[in-house]
Amino acid sequence: MSKFSCAAFLLYPAVRQLAAEKMEISRLLCSSPESQSEDAPSLSEPDQTPHPQAAALSFLPDNQRKRPYRTSATQQKRRHEHEVYESRVFNLTLDINELRQQIQQLLELRDVHLSRLLLNGQRFEGDVLKLAWKLLDSLRGGVFGLSPSARSMFSSRTHVTQQDPAATGEIHQFVMQRGRPTFGSTTFTVKSIRVLEDANDPKRVSGTTGGCVVEVLASPTGRITRGTIVALLPQILSNETLVARIIGQRITFSSRLLLYFNSERRLVQQVAQADIMAAFKTLDIGEGNDFAALSAATGWPKSIT
Secondary structure, three states: OOHHHHHHHHHOHHHHHHHHHHHHHHHHHHOOHHHHHHHOOOOOHHHHOOOHHHHHOOOOOHHHOOOOOOOOHHHHHHHHHHHHHHHHHHHHHHHHHHHHHHHHHHHHHHHHHHHHHHHHHHHHHHHHHHHHHHHHHHHHOOOOOOOHHHHOOOOOOOOOEEEOOOOOOOEEEOOEEOOEEOOEEEEEEEEEEEEEOOOOOHHHHHOOOOOEEEEEEEEEEEEOOHHHHHHHOHHHOOOHHHHHHHOOOEEEOOEEEEEEEOOOOOEEEEEEEEOHHHHHOOOOOOOOOOHHHHHHHHOOOOOOO
16 A cells, blocks of 8 residues: 555544445455354344334234124114113102102191190190189189289170070079179189180180180089179069078089180180079078979069160
8 A cells, every 4th residue: 555545544433434334345255154144233123123113003803803883773763761760760860869868847837736736735735724723813812803914814804694595595693793793602612623624615716726725614602692692683672571581502513614715815705604593592591482483472583784
């Protein structure tokens, strides 16, 4: 090699690369096939690594493929009907649960309302019974000795009517007239006092709903005075002998007093029932003057107002 070629070889890389290629080609041509296979570099190693694109393009076997399934019109109709049915059942279930809750709430409200009605009814009965006892205490005293506040709880009308069911329906007046006692030294024993739950026409008498009737069974005992004769037997006032025999005697009879209260706890009506005729039969009015003669002489009135 000349000096010029050696300088070019050292200075120019392209010349060096070309010379290296020539030497490699000459070595390959001169070497045997066995040594060529041993010395040759392995160029297939990079190709052995799996490529991700090749894996993505792999195919599945037929037995593992999911084939598209197309439903028929009948199957689609049935599926739609089943969905509609399930929707209706779900909505009905919600409605039934809501109705059950409402029924439970109404039952609870009913129980609360009944409890309040029972409590108010007990309080109302207790109040009217207290008022009835006040009225009876005033009758025991022979006159209305109530305070103005207590008297305002009662009606201004104090006229008490007496009815004797056993005496052919005759009506008689007794006990009081406009607040004044009819009998003298009146005393009575209360047998029972109660609130009637099935009274006849309490609304008609009381005028409003929510009223009640108190029944008092008692046995009054009083001394007959001239006021008693004026109130009950005004026809015999001309017979002084008979009046003198009757005045001063004590008479006892069974009575039934009905007190009608309205919803405001005011006494709106009072009805007294007693068998006075049977009580007058027990009077001692002398020989030849029995109760029949007294009734015939007086012409016992059917009603006194």
